[in-house]
Amino acid sequence: MAGRIMDSVSVSHERTARHNGAPRVLEERLVGRRIEAVGRKGKFLIAPMDDGQTLVAHLGMSGRFSISDPGDELVPHTHVIIDLDNGVEIRFVDPRTFGFVAVFTEDELAESGVARLGPDAWVEPPTVAELSDKLAGRKAPIKALLLDQGPISGLGNIYADEALYLARINPLTPGGELTDEQIQALLDATRIVLAGAIENGGTSLDDLAYLLPDGQAGDNLEELLVYGREGLPCLNCGNPVEKVTIRARSTHFCPICQL
DNA sequence: ACCTCCCTGGCC
């Protein structure tokens, strides 16, 4: 994708293009442009283009990119098709349309959600002191603060639960009450959880909403220690895993092991 | 700093 020119762009869903107002606008701002690089911060894909603008995309809940041949069969909910100058077709498929594709100027980027992201949990993990600073005085549960993407970015509901379990921190603990030791444990746990998830190609759930760009499912589901295991024995102590709701998100934890 | 909303497929 990097270094390629977008020969044609077709956007077929209003909501996918919502940050640019309309599908036609998104198409016009992409077509003919060269993608200079492809990176990410948190859960946002960020690709600078040759005109100084930036292609930004987010998979939301059910979005995925595929690398296809123009002749490949179109799967339902394909909302964006980008034909590259090397004959490869990039497709964005997103049944629930929580995801988006957008083009931002520098100013628009500075006003977007990208600007509100804390340091990336994998690429630029914060030090204990930095994260401690961000959590100081915060009364919201640490689980909510992890999902917020402000103190640290890149963890979603599954990996937040996994990291808190590994670090033996109760997800309901107010963020400001975490000790430096706990923050260190959380950062260590985050690296272990993400390293495993990346190694396994990510966590494809039974709905197969998430797939790798080649269409393969990720294998990390079977490695999950606590997410989705409500009522089942904690792998450490054997007591039942509990499930509570924090910020309208399911949260799985062991009330015995996680203090 | 919190709550509500958006959206569809899958499952009870």
Next chain:
DNA sequence: GGCCAGGGAGGT
């Protein structure tokens, strides 16, 4: 036939 899943944005 209705509920659940959850990413971020926007409003209160």
